[in-house]
Amino acid sequence: MTDTVATPVGPSAPARPFRQFVDRVRLRRSSTGVSDAGWGRTLVAAIVSIIYFFPVFWIILTSFKTYEDALAVPAKFFFTPTLENFVHVFNRAYSAGGPVQNTGFALYFFNSLFISGVSVLLALAIGTVAAFGFSRYPLRGNDTYLFIILTTRMLPAIVVIIPIFIMFRVTGLAGTYAGIIALYTMFNLPFAIWMMKSFFDELALDVEDAARIDGSSDVRVFFKICLPQVLAGLAATTVFGLILTWNEFLFALLLSGVETRTVPVAMSQTIGGDIGVRWGLLAAIETLFLIPVIIVTFALQNQLLRGVTFGTIKR
Amino acid sequence: MSTIELRGVTKHFGAFTAVRDLSLSVSAGEVVCLLGPSGCGKTTTLRVVAGLERASAGDVLIAGKRMNDWRPDQRNIAMVFQFYALYPALTVRENIMFPLHVERLEPQTAAGRVAKVARLLQLESVLDRLPSHISEGEKQRVAVARAVVRDPNCFLFDEPLSRLDVELRQTMRSEIKTVLRGLSKATVIVTHDQLEALTMADRIAIMRDGVIEQIASAHEVFAKPATVFVASFIGIPQMNLLHAQFEGVENGHGRFRIDGQPTRLPVDPAVAKLAKGQVTIGIRPRALVLDGAASADAIAGRAELIEPMGAETLVHARTPLGSDIRVVVPREIRVNAGDTLRLRTEARETHVFDHSGRAVRT
Numbered sequence: 007m008t009d010t011v012a013t014p015v016g017p018s019a020p021a022r023p024f025r026q027f028v029d030r031v032r033l034r035r036s037s038t039g040v041s042d043a044g045w046g047r048t049l050v051a052a053i054v055s056i057i058y059f060f061p062v063f064w065i066i067l068t069s070f071k072t073y074e075d076a077l078a079v080p081a082k083f084f085f086t087p088t089l090e091n092f093v094h095v096f097n098r099a100y101s102a103g104g105p106v107q108n109t110g111f112a113l114y115f116f117n118s119l120f121i122s123g124v125s126v127l128l129a130l131a132i133g134t135v136a137a138f139g140f141s142r143y144p145l146r147g148n149d150t151y152l153f154i155i156l157t158t159r160m161l162p163a164i165v166v167i168i169p170i171f172i173m174f175r176v177t178g179l180a181g182t183y184a185g186i187i188a189l190y191t192m193f194n195l196p197f198a199i200w201m202m203k204s205f206f207d208e209l210a211l212d213v214e215d216a217a218r219i220d221g222s223s224d225v226r227v228f229f230k231i232c233l234p235q236v237l238a239g240l241a242a243t244t245v246f247g248l249i250l251t252w253n254e255f256l257f258a259l260l261l262s263g264v265e266t267r268t269v270p271v272a273m274s275q276t277i278g279g280d281i282g283v284r285w286g287l288l289a290a291i292e293t294l295f296l297i298p299v300i301i302v303t304f305a306l307q308n309q310l311l312r313g314v315t316f317g318t319i320k321r
Numbered sequence: 322m323s324t325i326e327l328r329g330v331t332k333h334f335g336a337f338t339a340v341r342d343l344s345l346s347v348s349a350g351e352v353v354c355l356l357g358p359s360g361c362g363k364t365t366t367l368r369v370v371a372g373l374e375r376a377s378a379g380d381v382l383i384a385g386k387r388m389n390d391w392r393p394d395q396r397n398i399a400m401v402f403q404f405y406a407l408y409p410a411l412t413v414r415e416n417i418m419f420p421l422h423v424e425r426l427e428p429q430t431a432a433g434r435v436a437k438v439a440r441l442l443q444l445e446s447v448l449d450r451l452p453s454h455i456s457e458g459e460k461q462r463v464a465v466a467r468a469v470v471r472d473p474n475c476f477l478f479d480e481p482l483s484r485l486d487v488e489l490r491q492t493m494r495s496e497i498k499t500v501l502r503g504l505s506k507a508t509v510i511v512t513h514d515q516l517e518a519l520t521m522a523d524r525i526a527i528m529r530d531g532v533i534e535q536i537a538s539a540h541e542v543f544a545k546p547a548t549v550f551v552a553s554f555i556g557i558p559q560m561n562l563l564h565a566q567f568e569g570v571e572n573g574h575g576r577f578r579i580d581g582q583p584t585r586l587p588v589d590p591a592v593a594k595l596a597k598g599q600v601t602i603g604i605r606p607r608a609l610v611l612d613g614a615a616s617a618d619a620i621a622g623r624a625e626l627i628e629p630m631g632a633e634t635l636v637h638a639r640t641p642l643g644s645d646i647r648v649v650v651p652r653e654i655r656v657n658a659g660d661t662l663r664l665r666t667e668a669r670e671t672h673v674f675d676h677s678g679r680a681v682r683t
Contacts, residue, residue, distance in 0.1 A: 219396075
């Protein structure tokens, strides 16, 4: 008889479990498009994350070490933690046996918070309104304007520092809060405008038409209908702008005065001194420096994770 | 008084003319459907009425006032969008309440109005959900609720049922019809679905290339199509349109040559005045009957494709020179592919269109 239905025999038999596995993976993929990555990949991701996080972890660890522990070779993972570095951030003696003095770091932390916070909020407010304008009421040559806005970010900071320094000198803005806040706002604006414009561009225009027909003015459409739909964009812009401003060093070094000095500048001035680099002290400053950014990012995490498409109507 | 009137409205987009010299008037309580294929200008017309587009020429009158220069928010109209356009960040309750801010109502009064329309459209159980968390049918009802919660000058619907499945579409069709009947407002519905237009409208305006080809009742556009386009657009299956040579009228029957084949068909008396020459003959698939006898006033063809449709059967026949003719026969009549058919038409069911495509009719 010509019974040609193949029953797997010989070499094809051991291949079957693998085939089944491949089929199962394919099926899982094709059925939903999203599937559990599994333990193996999660583990790889975890290892990569740990490698990236390690420097931060090491800084936090060092901030709790004594001067001797911080310099110990081989490096110590287990030690008796101390808070003395954190105390020294704010009050310490500048030379061995000298008088304990206020380091001014309380002011520098306030400066960093105040300058970053105000400039990010300003950039967000101006940038969002501008982005809405660019998106909904395009100018003649709209793209040219957008391009020009972006060109301000195309040069490395070091190139423009001298003209800006002279401008600040002439106008008397050097060393003032207003000056450094204005500068950071200008730095954050292009990013805020481009970012928010892309969010506004994604929104369904029908919804705004509907609101107009329902008796809303353009201002009401913006505040009641559009803004609530771009919360994710506002959150992302805030976090990126904040990180950029918070860590900015070069302009702060040259344009801030004693009274308006920010933490990155003050930190650089802490390096050195008559007993060598105090790594524990620096680590303590850095650890404190991380906290505000982490808090803001954590607070906005929910909005960030909702992603770009949140709020738009699926078509 | 709730009325809409368009006088000679034209809308250009650059060099493209979307709507051309369009006039239309909708009286209070009347439902007019704008029906036509994609890109015929029906949605543009609606947006001009709403104020979302400015008319390039002509007058837009709502409630008797010329509103060309009024912004949408000043016109006091309600519109249901094709994609519903619900406010994504607001709950269903806030969505329905949104248009009421214009009237500056007391919170209790506003809540009362919302509760009333929510009951009317069976939305009470989803009032506190976000639009992204309700079904398509519910979204549709929210869009309608948001429109009827106010007391506007008129209602505009843009393809209101296109996103629903067949079953839901039927339910919503009658639901919207019931709601509209209770409000006696001028209403314009835009659709490309002729069934929707035929069932919901008091009058249907059939549009093509920015022009209204015919505006009449559902019965009239079906029974007396004004142009070849209307004839081909209304009716399922599509009307048979045959190119023919008109040779004169005798005893109420027109003499034609279809694909060279001489045929006599009962025609409207007005056809007698028509000059001899090329015409288009329109015959609905249901107006044709299979004729056993080989009479002179029949069209001959060979059955090619048989499509059972349930109660009836659709037969595609081909004339000797290749024209396709669709015939609907009762289910009991068995036709096989390859059969030779002789098709006869009843009196008054033959439409004759002159060379410009206009119907020749008394």
